Amino acid sequence: MAKSLLLISRQAPWSGPSAREALDIVLAGGAFDLPIGLLFLDDGVLQLASGQNAKALQQKDLSANLQALPMFGVEDLYVCADSAAERGVATAALALDELNILSAPQIAALIDRYDQVITL
Amino acid sequence: MAAVLLIGSVMKFAIALFSAAHAPSSRRALLFAQAALAGGHEIVRLFFYQDGVYNAADSLVTPQDEQDLPQQWRAFVSDNQLDGVVCIAAALRRGVLNNEEAQRYQRSAVSVGAPWALSGLGQLHDAIQDADRLICFGGA
Numbered sequence: 078m079a080k081s082l083l084l085i086s087r088q089a090p091w092s093g094p095s096a097r098e099a100l101d102i103v104l105a106g107g108a109f110d111l112p113i114g115l116l117f118l119d120d121g122v123l124q125l126a127s128g129q130n131a132k133a134l135q136q137k138d139l140s141a142n143l144q145a146l147p148m149f150g151v152e153d154l155y156v157c158a159d160s161a162a163e164r165g166v167a168t169a170a171l172a173l174d175e176l177n178i179l180s181a182p183q184i185a186a187l188i189d190r191y192d193q194v195i196t197l
Numbered sequence: 198m199a200a201v202l203l204i205g206s207v208m209k210f211a212i213a214l215f216s217a218a219h220a221p222s223s224r225r226a227l228l229f230a231q232a233a234l235a236g237g238h239e240i241v242r243l244f245f246y247q248d249g250v251y252n253a254a255d256s257l258v259t260p261q262d263e264q265d266l267p268q269q270w271r272a273f274v275s276d277n278q279l280d281g282v283v284c285i286a287a288a289l290r291r292g293v294l295n296n297e298e299a300q301r302y303q304r305s306a307v308s309v310g311a312p313w314a315l316s317g318l319g320q321l322h323d324a325i326q327d328a329d330r331l332i333c334f335g336g337a
Binding site (some may be wrong): 080081082085087088095098101104105106109110133169193194195196197 | 290317318325
């Protein structure tokens with residue numbers, strides 16, 4: 078049986094290529110049909126904030142890549158409730174559907190369920 | 198837990214490195230890799246991603262009184278005939294090109310060569326599947 082991987086994405090979308098490169102690991106795993114989960118933690122929740130204007134920063138929009146997750150078979154998507162609350166990101170209007178909003182104890186249990194973890 | 202498992206059993210490690218050559222975590226990665234082999238364990242692959250690609254760059258010049266980490270990585274990978282993979286997309290973005298990519302994109306600077314291979318993220322997933330443990334250095 079394939080080993081499962083949890084990617085913990087902790088960087089804001091406009092702080093350099095880190096968020097995009099973290100997402101690329103997830104999309105590549107999905108393309109290979111591997112069991113893969115994605116958790117948005119700390120500043121990573123800012124990737125999910127709605128109403129962002131990438132053009133104003135002369136950046137490429139990350140949200141199109143996020144929308145590709147279900148197409149790549151990545152459906153285990155999680156967001157840290159505390160991280161969102163601390164940053165004023167409303168969990169009622171996030172940029173992705175089908176997100177699981179987790180408390181800190183639930184995140185501990187989530188990490189425990191996966192064989193391997195990458196934090197970026 | 199991990200320390201207990203290491204005793205008496207040979208482990209297969211995949212090592213991922215995300216930090217630049219001047220970062221302390223990159224040195225820790227090399228020390229870990231050396232210790233893993235010294236302990237009789239196997240390294241199925243080294244995968245350099247994000248700023249970790251700079252650890253494979255021939256073009257880094259380290260001051261004489263400092264440790265030349267890219268040179269030490271090269272020697273370590275060559276001497277032990279390891280599979281050292283540099284993510285091609287991360288490398289291109291950072292100007293770390295091998296001969297083939299420099300020609301493809303018509304750039305004059307070639308900054309990575311043997312023993313490193315430029316390849317895709319599939320090589321990371323492949324190593325994760327093959328290894329007992331994925332050990333990451335750098336990153337958030």
